[in-house]
């Protein structure tokens with residue numbers, strides 16, 4: 001049987017050559033306006049700040065982080081469904097910034113999205129055949145003819161649905177089958193990249209594996225690239241080639257998936273990993289679990305310096321006051337800690353006690369050293385990339401009487417020196 005999606009022979013090697021998608025320095029701010037007749041802008045939600053990554057042919061890049069960290073906004077900017085406030089998205093070398101709908105049309109064929117909720121994203125009044133035929137009709141590839149109908153049946157078979165069930169409605173299918181309908185819709189136009197926004201989060205764990213396996217098979221067969229968005233590191237560990245960890249709109253760590261799980265170096269990544277259940281109940285009981293306290297700060301007014309410091313166990317328990325000054329005053333750059341492995345933490349250090357799969361001696365030397373001295377001695381006054389406009393702040397000095405309050409903020413009764 002001929003394939004609905006044609007490839008040029010062998011599946012290309014992963015992560016090689018020119019990237020198909022380049023995201024460079026992308027930020028997205030949503031303005032907050034006052035109520036009333038004159039709706040003045042009173043602030044911004046800093047949803048995504050200075051995010052960069054590449055995706056190569058046949059590669060899966062996963063974006064992971066808690067709810068509200070900016071994953072979906074990043075996906076929508078990539079698809080040009082919303083415009084970036086700053087930065088650039090390039091598809092096969094072509095800058096998408098400001099492209100008209102007409103010019104975006106060929107890109108929209110190449111880059112498709114699968115949504116999280118297969119219940120909400122499918123029109124309940126349409127049959128499965130109509131749902132899958134819709135993108136073909138919009139792009140003029142199906143006018144009710146037999147060839148178009150055959151394509152729809154072929155797509156159904158490719159995603160593991162019975163082609164005889166085309167006259168049924170979405171509500172007659174289970175959650176996993178509905179997500180397969182969503183995937184068939186996304187595949188209809190022979191895309192090259194799929195943005196998969198939490199594609200299995202709404203499904204039972206037993207069903208998740210089937211959908212993940214399907215995505216892997218489709219990638220293998222058609223050389224697809226995936227931008228896979230998820231809050232679940234155990235799913236990501238299975239499917240990712242590379243991982244981008246986000247916190248409060250920023251990338252805090254990025255590496256190849258094996259490298260990230262071998263050397264988790266940012267305290268936030270370490271906390272996420274420590275929540276992955278271990279299959280061995282004894283190891284699960286004995287393991288190190290890092291619990292993050294407090295809520296994620298508001299993206300309207302993110303903390304100065306390191307955004308994670310208000311919840312960072314290392315900041316609260318391990319650093320001295322001079323080191324904390326760095327976290328409070330200086331935004332940590334996304335620096336290379338191991339080869340090809342970047343983390344945005346002044347005091348990043350790989351931990352191997354979080355998962356049971358790595359040996360101590362696998363930890364190589366970190367490339368960076370921790371900063372010493374006070375940040376005021378260094379270039380501490382540069383403004384943060386995504387901060388509201390304003391003059392650079394003076395570095396804050398912390399004395400011995402400084403404590404971290406229950407919200408993770410530094411507090412002191414003493415006057416600033």
Ligand SMILES: Nc1ncnc2c1ncn2[C@@H]1O[C@H](COP(=O)(O)OP(=O)(O)OP(=O)(O)O)[C@@H](O)[C@H]1O
Pocket residue numbers: 030045046047065066067068069070071072073074231299
């Ligand atoms: N249209 C919008 N207007 C204002 N704020 C928005 C808008 N869309 C998203 N946000 C805010 O931007 C931040 C990032 O949201 P986003 O949906 O990208 O996060 P997420 O990591 O995908 O979370 P989730 O997994 O819950 O979807 C959140 O604080 C959210 O409230």
